[in-house]
Amino acid sequence: MSRPRQPIKGVDPSLLIKDAAKLLPAPSRRLFLRGATSLGALAMLTGCDIIDGPTSENALRVISDFNDWVQARLFSETTLAPTFSESDITRPFPFNAYYAEDEAPDIDGDNYKLEIGGLVDNKKPWTLAELNKLPEVSQITRLVCVEGWSAIGSWQGVRLSDFLKLIGADTKAKYVWFQCAEGYSNTIDMPSALHPQTQLTLKFDHQTLPTAYGFPIKIRIPTKLGFKNPKYVTAMWVQNNDAGGYWENQGYNWFSGL
Amino acid sequence: MTIEAASHSPIAPETATGQLIHPRWVRVTHWINALAMFMMIGSGWQIYDASPLFRYIYFPSHLALGEWLAGALLWHFAAMWLLAINGFVYVTLGIATGRFRRKLFPIRFGEFMRDLTAALRGRLAHDDLTVYNAVQRLLYLGVILAGIVIVLSGLSIWKPVQLKWLTAFFGGYNTARYVHFFAMASIVGFLTVHVVLSLLVPKSLRAMIFGR
Numbered sequence: 001m002s003r004p005r006q007p008i009k010g011v012d013p014s015l016l017i018k019d020a021a022k023l024l025p026a027p028s029r030r031l032f033l034r035g036a037t038s039l040g041a042l043a044m045l046t047g048c049d050i051i052d053g054p055t056s057e058n059a060l061r062v063i064s065d066f067n068d069w070v071q072a073r074l075f076s077e078t079t080l081a082p083t084f085s086e087s088d089i090t091r092p093f094p095f096n097a098y099y100a101e102d103e104a105p106d107i108d109g110d111n112y113k114l115e116i117g118g119l120v121d122n123k124k125p126w127t128l129a130e131l132n133k134l135p136e137v138s139q140i141t142r143l144v145c146v147e148g149w150s151a152i153g154s155w156q157g158v159r160l161s162d163f164l165k166l167i168g169a170d171t172k173a174k175y176v177w178f179q180c181a182e183g184y185s186n187t188i189d190m191p192s193a194l195h196p197q198t199q200l201t202l203k204f205d206h207q208t209l210p211t212a213y214g215f216p217i218k219i220r221i222p223t224k225l226g227f228k229n230p231k232y233v234t235a236m237w238v239q240n241n242d243a244g245g246y247w248e249n250q251g252y253n254w255f256s257g258l
Numbered sequence: 259m260t261i262e263a264a265s266h267s268p269i270a271p272e273t274a275t276g277q278l279i280h281p282r283w284v285r286v287t288h289w290i291n292a293l294a295m296f297m298m299i300g301s302g303w304q305i306y307d308a309s310p311l312f313r314y315i316y317f318p319s320h321l322a323l324g325e326w327l328a329g330a331l332l333w334h335f336a337a338m339w340l341l342a343i344n345g346f347v348y349v350t351l352g353i354a355t356g357r358f359r360r361k362l363f364p365i366r367f368g369e370f371m372r373d374l375t376a377a378l379r380g381r382l383a384h385d386d387l388t389v390y391n392a393v394q395r396l397l398y399l400g401v402i403l404a405g406i407v408i409v410l411s412g413l414s415i416w417k418p419v420q421l422k423w424l425t426a427f428f429g430g431y432n433t434a435r436y437v438h439f440f441a442m443a444s445i446v447g448f449l450t451v452h453v454v455l456s457l458l459v460p461k462s463l464r465a466m467i468f469g470r
Contacts, residue, residue: 060329063336074420081419082426142431144418147327148309150431223419251328253335258419 061251068255075257077195081222084140089205090151095212096226098246104211105181105232112216115235118177121168128216132202134158134166139197141222143229144258146247153213155220157201161194169238177243178219181232186245188221188228189255197222225256279387279465284357287348288466294344295445297323297337302442304330311439335416342409349402358402365395384459401448408441 095101113125137159144150164171176193178186192198199220202209209215214231221229227247237243248254280288300323308327310316324330352358369392376382377393390398414425414434428434456463464470 060332060336063339064332067335074417076420079420079422082422142418144431145309146331148305148415148435247328251332253331258417 064253067253071255071257072189072191075191075223077191079223081141081197081258084142084152086140086154088152089140089154093151093153093204093213094149096145097231099182101212103182106211107181107216107232107234109208109216112234114217114233115179116167116237117235118237118239119170119173120238123167128202131158131200131217134163136203137199138206139199139220139222141197141220143222143226145226146252146256154205155199155201155218156203156206157199157217157220159196160198160200160219161196163200164193164238173238174240175238175242177237177239178230178233179235179237180230181234184230184232184246185243186219186228186230187243187248187254188219188224192221192223192257195221195223223258225252225258227252228256277388278469280469281355281357282469283347283351285466285469287344287351290340290344291348294337294341295449297333298341299442299446300324301330301333301337305334306439311436338409338412345405345409349406352402358399361390362395362399365392365399370396384462387462387465397448397451401445401452404441404444404448408438408445411438411441 095104097104109128112128114127114131115125116123135158136156138154138156140152140154142150142152161171164176169176171190171194174190175187176190178188180186197220201214201218201220202216204210204213209218214233217233218231219229219233228245242254245254248256300321303317304319304322304324305327307316307319307322319325322330324333373382373391373393377391382391382393410424411428411434413421414428415431415438418425418431418434425431425434428437456466
């Protein structure tokens with residue numbers, strides 16, 4: 001059933017392990033300040049437990065919500081992410097996830113179907129063969145990781161706004177939610193989904209998307225941080241409620257626009 | 259001038275014994291800035307550690323703010339408002355009241371060398387806190403510029419698409435990260451000297467709290 005695993009050309013295995021390990025958060029998911037000696041002093045000055053407590057977590061989340069609002073207003077559907085030339089492509093392009101590369105989902109492309117749901121006229125699932133027949137767009141853009149590093153890659157696929165129109169999605173809906181094979185998920189705002197560079201990606205550097213980069217489908221959004229570019233996508237839902245996402249639920253900023 | 263005059267507050271009235279060294283707006287923005295810098299640097303170190311620019315430079319987690327990357331980012335993008343708004347008020351008032359012009363200029367090379375030599379020998383006098391020596395002038399001007407650079411380079415890293423012109427100004431996304439790092443390093447270097455000297459000359463610390 002599953003595709004035979006092949007080493008991915010140009011991917012350095014030592015990089016993969018390093019990147020995966022880095023993203024693993026501390027076992028306790030307290031976000032903020034346990035053990036921060038630098039702030040102990042401040043807490044003593046103020047005489048209260050403002051730093052390491054639910055109060056500061058709540059305050060920070062409120063400000064993060066405010067930052068979502070600011071970013072949504074700063075976002076422009078006509079402002080394009082800078083594009084680059086072939087020679088700028090980062091090689092090897094890094095694999096990145098919260099698991100090691102050999103734990104990445106191995107999906108059988110022949111039996112794969114992209115599930116469609118929510119506020120959509122035509123919910124017929126899509127095979128890869130059908131998706132590959134749609135008009136292809138291409139981009140060479142910079143992927144910026146929430147950790148700070150970035151890499152320039154080349155992605156090809158279907159413009160997501162074209163696909164949303166094709167399936168009769170209600171583009172007045174607020175969100176698009178993506179479910180991924182390994183349990184990862186993302187919710188994005190509709191304006192970002194309709195941005196001309198947002199892509200339902202089927203290829204990396206003109207080759208079928210390798211497992212490391214999200215086979216069979218990655219959603220490439222060059223106006224958002226890397227973790228808002230889901231890989232191994234199995235379902236897409238158009239909806240009005242925010243279903244959150246894997247990292248967003250653990251404290252990363254929801255909008256995470258660039 | 260009017261703003262500075264108005265800030266001669268009833269809490270710290272002018273007396274015959276001491277001249278007002280720092281008007282209230284300077285003291286308020288100074289301490290807000292201290293708090294904002296503390297939060298920005300602490301969280302920034304934690305963010306740096308997620309993807310270090312230099313193999314041998316990393317910041318111990320117990321010195322950093324935010325238990326892991328997500329927490330540090332939330333602190334950083336919360337405190338940035340405090341830093342940027344307070345910094346904007348400070349620079350605007352500094353220019354509008356003429357304080358920067360009076361206190362920081364002129365900076366002459368000869369005076370700088372003379373004062374630096376005296377400072378390194380521990381013989382720099384601080385009899386009149388209302389007048390900055392040439393070393394102070396250059397350092398204060400330098401740290402104000404570093405503050406402006408750190409905010410702008412930070413914006414360019416945060417929004418390399420929507421503010422791509424700003425990112426391009428800093429030489430692109432990767433270069434902007436280095437600019438942001440070195441601006442931080444300059445500010446931390448300044449802070450080290452600044453805090454040590456304020457403790458060696460306690461009346462300067464008193465003046466930043468009480469105004470005189």
